[in-house]
Every structure is written in structure tokens, then in C-alpha cells.
Amino acid sequence: MNVKNKSRNGRSGGHPPLEAAQLQAVAELFGVLSEGSRLRILQILQAGPLSVGELVEQSRLKQANVSKQLGILQSAGIIDRRQDGNRAIYSIKLPLVFELCELVCHGVAKQAAERAAALARNA
């Protein structure tokens, strides 16, 4: 996830080829989702809102790391933060991410199946 590279091509004419700025936004979202620890946190949060401490327990990640990744997820607009007394409660804000993951899972699974089939054919 590189946040520079703000170039621009002078394309107009609607949307099909996606403007450079959009492209960059898409790349950034993918970048946020490209880290195992963050996906793990999202997956845990899918079951419902949790505090940082609870996330630390369930994820088995260090507190500092969980806090940092939560900050990144929040900056990306993927999760929400709510202060509850002493604690911070995080929750999913963009359920879209789960659709993305499912799509990828199907794609990856299909690919793996195809590769296996190809191997079987060549064996």
C-alpha cells in the first residue's frame, strides 16, 4: 500500500476505465485488506462489536498491534469506534469487506481446484 503516486491521465468520457484517483482509492482499500492481522480482526468483529481487550484475547495479537491495526481499519472507513466508559468498542462499518473476502475465497478455491485438476490430468 503505497500512498503516493498521485498521477493522473487526462481521460474523460464517463467511467469505464476508472480514473486515476479512483484507482488509487481502490488500491488503498485493497492494501488495508492485505494484512492477515487486519483480516483476522475484521473476521472477529463480524460476529459483533467488541472492545480492544476482547479483540486482543480472541486474536492472540499484542495489544499495541491490535490498537494500531484498528486505527488503520478505522482510517480506511471499514470499522467504527465508540467510546464506552473506559473502553473503546469497535464495530464493522463497511460490511462490503465480507463480500470482497467471499468473492476472493470462491475465486481462490476455484483456482486451486483447477490447478489440482490440471495436475491430475498431467499425472
Place this chain on the structure above:
Amino acid sequence: MNVKNKSRNGRSGGHPPLEAAQLQAVAELFGVLSEGSRLRILQILQAGPLSVGELVEQSRLKQANVSKQLGILQSAGIIDRRQDGNRAIYSIKLPLVFELCELVCHGVAKQAAERAAALARNA
């Protein structure tokens, strides 16, 4: 995109919480898609197969960089390579990626709209 971290949790019982290995595979795919230059190449290839030289022209990236990114995209199983005489022709193999990008675009656009609306309310 970190390719290590091959841990495993002993979950069974179907699919909902996604196994660690799957999670890692998803993260890797997202990692490949998290670079502007690669998305740009994919977008250009969406119109049809092209040689490296043509991609260099249309993308305005350097040849070495295009070649490197093509290699990464191919390793990820997203594009295919075919040798045609002197040249290498690359084509999309996993159209899934465009679904992903569209989903993200919609999500990002919606988010932007919501943010703008929120700003308007608070102004």
C-alpha cells in the same frame, strides 16, 4: 503482502470463520491488487490481450517495471502469458478482479457520498 505467518487455528465446523490458510490466501490476493501500477495494467488488459511493449506504451510505466508487475500478477494467477514469436502476450485469467474493483468502487463512492452528506449536515 507478507507471505509468512502460516499459523493455524484448530477450528473445524464448516466455513464461516475462514481458516487461517484461506485468510492468508485472501490477504495475498488483496496485496497483489493493492498497487496502483498493477491495477492500471489490469485495467488496460481488460480491453483485451496485449504485449509487454503495448502495455508499456499505454501505461506510461517503464519496461522493467511493467515486466516485474506482470510477473507478480501472473504468479498470483490473475493473468496468463503466451509467447507469440518475439513477444509475450498477457491476458486476463481471473475476471473476478474486476468484480472486486467494482464492488470497492461502489463502496468507496457510497462512503464518499456519505461523508459529504455528513459534512453538509454539520456545516
Place this chain on the structure above:
DNA sequence: TTACTATATTGCTATACTGCGATATAGTCA
């Protein structure tokens, strides 16, 4: 073979990121 074109790879620098321990900050309770 040589000259030429197209693509891939290597070595490099700069940058960015993760995960860590230590520490700072914020909120609660007495």
C-alpha cells in the same frame, strides 16, 4: 555467425510497513 528487437532479471536506493517493548494518555473508582 551477427545485428536487431522484445522481454526478463539484477543490483540498487528509497520508502513503508509490521510487530515489538516501553511509555503516554484517558477514563474510572476510591
Place this chain on the structure above:
DNA sequence: TGACTATATCGCAGTATAGCAATATAGTAA
């Protein structure tokens, strides 16, 4: 106020990556 808990941030070491120029490789044509 002080002691305590929960969360955020800082500084660091290690690692990964992009993009570049230069070079190597492969294929074509003479």
C-alpha cells in the same frame, strides 16, 4: 488527589516492496 484499568502512541529492528538503470536472455532475420 492517587491508584488502577484500558487504550493509544513512540521508537526501534527487521523485512518487503516499488521503481530505476544497466544488463542479460530469448527470439527473429540476414
